Amino acid sequence: MESTITIRSEIEDYIRRTGKGINGLSQSFGLNKGILSAIINRNPPKPISVRQLDIITAGMELPEGALYELYIDEIIVSNPLNWRRLKPFLQRCAELEKYNCIEEVLQGLVDDLSFIPGIFNTAELLYEQGLIQAALMLYECVAEGEKYQHSERLAICQYRIFKTKLGQDNTINLKIASQFEPFMNRLPEDEQLDALRDLGNVYTTLHAWKRVDEIANQLENLVSIIYKVECESNKYDESNRKTKYPLVVYYGQVYLMKVAVYDNAKDYEQAKEYNNRYANLSWFMGLGAEGKVCVNNFRMWSKANAYVFDLKTGKTDTLSEYVSYIEDKEYEILPGLEMIMKSANEYNLNVDHILLQFEDRISSYFQSDFVGEGYKQQFSMDRYTTFFYELAYYYFKNSRQEMAITYVLASLGFAVKINNKACIILCMKLFEELRDFASMEVLHKYKNTIKGVHEDAENDIFFVGS
Secondary structure, eight states: OOOOOOHHHHHHHHHHHHOOOHHHHHHHHTOOHHHHHHHHHSSSOOOOOHHHHHHHHHHTTOOTTTTHHHHHIIIIISSOOOHHHHHHHHHHHHHTTOHHHHHHHHHHHTTOGGGHHHHHHHHHHHHHTTOHHHHHHHHHHHHHHTTTOOOHHHHHHHHHHHHHHOOSOHHHHHHHHHHHGGGGGGSOHHHHHHHHHHHHHHHHHTTOHHHHHHHHHHHHHHHHHHHHHHHHTTOOOGGGOOSSSOHHHHHHHHHHHHHHHHHHTTOHHHHHHHHHHTSOOTTSTTOOHHHHHHHHHHHHHHHHHHHHHHHHTTOGGGHHHHHHHHTTOHHHHHHHHHHHHHHHHHHTOOOHHHHHHTHHHHHHGGGOOOOSOHHHHHHHHHHHHHHHHHHHHHHHHTTOHHHHHHHHHHHHHHHHHTTOHHHHHHHHHHHHHHGGGOOHHHHHHHHHHTTTSOTTGGGSOOOOOO
16 A cells, blocks of 8 residues: 655655644744745645745755655646756755655656756766765766767766776776776767876776877877967967866876876886976976976976886996985875885895884784775775785795785785786795784684685786787
8 A cells, every 4th residue: 555655745744743734834843834834735735945944844844855855746646747846956965865756756857858957967966065875866867868870978977987996806997997998088088188198097096008108199299289279379278277286287198198108008208208207297288386386397207217127227326325215205105115015025125224214114014904995095095905915025035924914915905996906826835835824813804804815816816018
């Protein structure tokens, strides 16, 4: 038997319990008496706005949104669909995290494509307000409704879905990036710049170097066209650009990606050549205050990478200079320590004094909460995973097994979180070398850490860069 409970029946029940008439309710609710009477008594009853519903809910001393499930019948079943009422309701549901209500409303609209523009615009508004989960639901509704279209709106929805769904798991991130890529070229030019940068960063965290190189070439082509056209037409104006960063950032990003590609291929001469290309971008036209800050950041990154390539090519006499360079630069310390440990392991260097210098910083990495989202979080966790592994291997080589066990377990924990199967295998192999030195407590911790790892990990390695 269908429920006969409605918003009006709830109000009528409240009247019976409190003994208040329309006048008393009007004063209690702070709502106009005529409007309240029309809502309760008129036939057909006056439709309720979400603002009026919130006032009534508060007047009845109910939790915010307590009557929203009943309101869905009010706006979808009992009355003609009206976007002027639907939009504020979706907004309030997003604010109160009433996601089940949003889902019900969208299911009621799924067959009416005339609502797609309104749903999309509301999704964009919620996205800008930081109400990401609600916005994602609306974007997915639009994407489903327009899946056979080739619209710019569909491409923007797919881009927002891509950015919103990025997380810690490498496998999921690869799938999300692959699903978005076919839509990338349909985005407006400014959105394409950000999308290419985002894709390049994601594929970098996945170590998919062939894709990084291809994305870098696409980004270089697009930036060059935009810059040339605007320079020739004298219409270069950063204030009107809708990108997240000034144009110079996307220009420099091309070379950062190229550096990563050639670095991974161990072609350090080519990597150094690209590294030099963003060392001084002050010639770039139209640099505002933000652009000049970005140019300075590129200059510092180039300098840091120059030290890195010295270490990678065996010029270890620059090590102390590199340590001095990173010690007062928070954002350089972790990647710097990672590089130092790799060099120490490759060239058999004793870096105990450096580890002692950064002892407090290294200890703090165990408590990191990985602030950020998407690939920013992924970059951080990837860094910790690699650094702790290199640190564990250093202690293993120097017969300090207890320290090696501590750090290999830390690396393994992060590797499992981000589903970096290649690193999981490295950590498991190293732990097996250390097993005889592990306590029962440590062995139990190790067993729990790898519980979610595929038994045949060696045959199931996640390696997209081949």
